[in-house]
Amino acid sequence: MSKDDILAQRRPVTIKDVARLAGVSPKTVSNVVNNRPVVKPATRQRVLDAIRALDYHPSALARGMVTRSRRLIGLVLADITNPAYPEMVEGVASLARQAGFMVMLCNTGRDPDEEQRYVHLLIEQRVDGVIIASSRMDSQAAEMLTSAGIKVVLFNRHPQQYSVSFVGVDNEGGGYLATRHLLDLGHRRIAFIRGTRGASTSIEREQGYRRALAEYGIEPDPELIGWGDYHPEVARTAADLLLRMKNRPTAVFAANDVMALSVIDAATSLGLRVPEDLAVMGFDDIAIASHRLIGLSTIHGDLGQLSREATTLLLEAINGNLTEPVRKILPVYLVVRRTCGAQRLTAIHE
């Protein structure tokens, strides 16, 4: 059978076609494709030529069926439009690619039902592992995946039981640092804008906020705590409410940078100057925070690094080199820029 005969069939060329053209068995082609050094150079070359001639691409499907490994990982996240995620996605994607894995993107839009649906799809796709960064505490996603034999790493979320690995930043510590900084600057009425209901990151950052207030002997005022859902519009509304109070806060700590930016926007449109009339702190240190027109004071955690750790962990688990679940918490630090109003008191760390 000639090259043209095979191509004339107009259907995907298979390992058999290559074998026939090269005059060898399918097994030999397989050995060549998988770089197994058991093939005579001459044979190898014949096979390679046939592959090129037919433009053969081995089917990852068929291979996956028998090897039971798809070389695929899932990445579940809450909202890709939050600038904190892309950094993380980049880290996961590049490490995964280097290891020969592709990543399936699952953007849940913070909808638990959608997360649930994605979990099913991921199981059906027989992915090797999943990184979950959608960060709700009550989600059963990790358990479902695990019981389907899929490795899981939780990203920035505390597991309820310690059966799965997780990596995260020190959210409580960051919340403390941010609030403590505002307190040190003399603020006493400090508002807090929460993230998504049930998100452990938000809960922990709030715990840090409360710890700092407690140290100063301040009772947290429920009126000064709003819900922002980690969403710019929602946070914007919450900020408006806070800033229109008769006895408005002199400082706002938002559970992430996106919401902090909304606070600034709200303040500015109400004629309040930041930081003179209102100090603002965020969390995440997204790229735009360091822009000179913004200068957002915030808490920095190395999400790029964290995502690489998460991926490495997941890949090790997939390779079976990880029997025990691992916990890893990266430290965070305070980044003092413009919006907290500390410029005259502290050197700018930039």
Place this chain on the structure above:
Amino acid sequence: MSKDDILAQRRPVTIKDVARLAGVSPKTVSNVVNNRPVVKPATRQRVLDAIRALDYHPSALARGMVTRSRRLIGLVLADITNPAYPEMVEGVASLARQAGFMVMLCNTGRDPDEEQRYVHLLIEQRVDGVIIASSRMDSQAAEMLTSAGIKVVLFNRHPQQYSVSFVGVDNEGGGYLATRHLLDLGHRRIAFIRGTRGASTSIEREQGYRRALAEYGIEPDPELIGWGDYHPEVARTAADLLLRMKNRPTAVFAANDVMALSVIDAATSLGLRVPEDLAVMGFDDIAIASHRLIGLSTIHGDLGQLSREATTLLLEAINGNLTEPVRKILPVYLVVRRTCGAQRLTAIHE
């Protein structure tokens, strides 16, 4: 064979296991799973119970092997950390999910070799279709995928031959509008910062820039054209160079918003005020551009809408409802904010 016997085997449960437990043939299970209305309600219920009892998830792999459709699309993009992309990714992801497709993320980092590698992986994965948004004109990616029988939609890139569908915004028109606006404001030394070498978006936006200059009888000054690679750091360096010239430009039009932000950052650190000492225009209208602290004047194209069009087109092509390649170009409009310095001359469109 009882439920416990089957589960005791500790290997993925298959359609046969379900069939055995329900006391029917695999075919019947298959009919139930695929919602084919040919199964008696009673049988159907027995099967459903068995599925639930065994926690059975049909393998998309095995199904894909025989149906030759993976319900998978690839999304190739240049740099996920560019804030213009997430908006687009969100549109693609949500529409794909609704249609029961998952998306494989391919972040090329603007590296043609990496793009090439991803194309091979995508072919091996037997994806049904691919949206390419990595935007180099000379790439062979679309041709390779097409000849492997995979549907392709080009996003914001002109195909060299019209064998593939594409959607995009009117880049040339946007470049013209931006430049024309700066000219109308009285600027005559207008710099342009290019994007990635070979990216059609950059080439076309520059064509618009040149057309506007030509209308005013201005010869483009090569010294006023820099390369920014659509990258904040690279653009920052380019901007520095431009702004330190003895005869520096009075306005800069950057081929995207991320680079425009770098220009502003560079100007600010050199002590130049924007817009008083330097007018700046971007392109894309990313979310942060409308923030009150930024107020970036820019060109708006509806990337969310565009990504939805691209996905719809791709899905139609996959379903075989699209025989002819389609071209779709969305219009853009000028968004006048703070950084172009036109606030006193024009109403603010916001």
Place this chain on the structure above:
DNA sequence: CTGAAAGCGCTAACAC
């Protein structure tokens, strides 16, 4: 309406 058999493209196990 349901069952049996064949086969999708590949690799693992075993021959030669």
Place this chain on the structure above:
DNA sequence: GTGTTAGCGCTTTCAG
């Protein structure tokens, strides 16, 4: 070194 056989889990004929 290389060929042969069986089978991964599903759907699709084709019978009943």
